Amino acid sequence: MMAANTVPLLPRLVSSSVAIANHAGKIIRDVLNKGDLQIVQKEHVKDLQTEADRAAQRCIIGSLTKHFPGLIIIGEEEESSGPVQLTEQSSVVPLKFTCPPHLAKLSQEQIVVWVDPLDGTSEFTEGLLDHVTVLIGIAVDGKTVAGIIHQPYFNYKNKEKELGRTIYGIIGSAGENDGVVGGLLVKPPPTGCVVATTRSHASSTVNDAVSSCDPTEVLRVGGAGHKVLLLLDGSAHAYVFASPGCKKWDTCAPQAVLEAAGGALTDIKGDHILYHRHVQHRNSEGVLATAPGQDHAAYIRKIPAHVKENLVK
Numbered sequence: 001m002m003a004a005n006t007v008p009l010l011p012r013l014v015s016s017s018v019a020i021a022n023h024a025g026k027i028i029r030d031v032l033n034k035g036d037l038q039i040v041q042k043e044h045v046k047d048l049q050t051e052a053d054r055a056a057q058r059c060i061i062g063s064l065t066k067h068f069p070g071l072i073i074i075g076e077e078e079e080s081s082g083p084v085q086l087t088e089q090s091s092v093v094p095l096k097f098t099c100p101p102h103l104a105k106l107s108q109e110q111i112v113v114w115v116d117p118l119d120g121t122s123e124f125t126e127g128l129l130d131h132v133t134v135l136i137g138i139a140v141d142g143k144t145v146a147g148i149i150h151q152p153y154f155n156y157k158n159k160e161k162e163l164g165r166t167i168y169g170i171i172g173s174a175g176e177n178d179g180v181v182g183g184l185l186v187k188p189p190p191t192g193c194v195v196a197t198t199r200s201h202a203s204s205t206v207n208d209a210v211s212s213c214d215p216t217e218v219l220r221v222g223g224a225g226h227k228v229l230l231l232l233d234g235s236a237h238a239y240v241f242a243s244p245g246c247k248k249w250d251t252c253a254p255q256a257v258l259e260a261a262g263g264a265l266t267d268i269k270g271d272h273i274l275y276h277r278h279v280q281h282r283n284s285e286g287v288l289a290t291a292p293g294q295d296h297a298a299y300i301r302k303i304p305a306h307v308k309e310n311l312v313k
């Protein structure tokens, strides 16, 4: 085995982030088990924060900073006071795939880590627990390159199966499942068009965009991470969200995992989403993602002009 300091920075960061996301998932379950979510309303009634969001973010940012001093990390939540659980280096296990050669010699200054400690907060407070994910996305020179999606309540309705799963990937890496580890990758059925969209942030523009795809079925579910998992497990063909509500921490990790698997995630006009340190946080031109094997450009062409014109920088 290679000594730790000879392993390139990116795989070290991804393997630490996997351990940290798993730990954050346990913190989320512990807060819910205690039964006091301490809900705070942020910008509007469907924009909530709980002690689980806050405690998970304290763990993720504290642990990443401890393992990688000086790393630029942008988290959804503001700094909060309270106990900080740090992930031990001993819980970090080596990655199951190799680092793409063009990402093997990075300096830490090129990297921005986007953290959503709990995606799907509205659904979490309503008990729709499998909509919840922990998202850690890694961008290099403004482009997402790697992502970790941890789903702390995967299998929670089936007590005989292992609770929780973590799916992670580096775009362009070779290895198990072409660079995506931890999830069963299934293409959606060749016929039909299942579109996943928001259940808690709908509007007439959001609904017009969904209808323009001529869906055979619409899945109204929570969370950006959760909807991308539906694209990866064959449950949906596209994820369409014509609204400025999603932020960079919602899409950075899901986009990397999806693109590592051969899918695509852009804004609703088909333009790339950028993840530089000083980029605006809001994905003001919406989100459109398609499963591996789908014709992404064809979906973009179907979105009506008035929807595209409604979403501006």
Ligand SMILES: Nc1ncnc2c1ncn2[C@@H]1O[C@H](COP(=O)(O)O)[C@@H](O)[C@H]1OP(=O)(O)O
Pocket: 046, 047, 048, 076, 116, 118, 119, 120, 121, 122, 197, 198, 199, 200, 201, 221, 222, 223, 224, 241, 244, 245, 246, 247, 250
């Ligand atoms: N209008 C909004 N205000 C705040 N967050 C939003 C909004 N729309 C979307 N989001 C974020 O994007 C995620 C996916 O959106 P949706 O579930 O509506 O499809 C939400 O879970 C939420 O992330 P979070 O739960 O981390 O705050």
Ligand SMILES: [Mg+2]
Pocket: 047, 048, 076, 121
């Ligand atoms: Mg939120």
Ligand SMILES: [Mg+2]
Pocket: 116, 118, 119, 120, 224, 249, 250
């Ligand atoms: Mg989110």
Ligand SMILES: [Mg+2]
Pocket: 053, 076, 116, 117, 118, 119, 120, 121
């Ligand atoms: Mg969140």
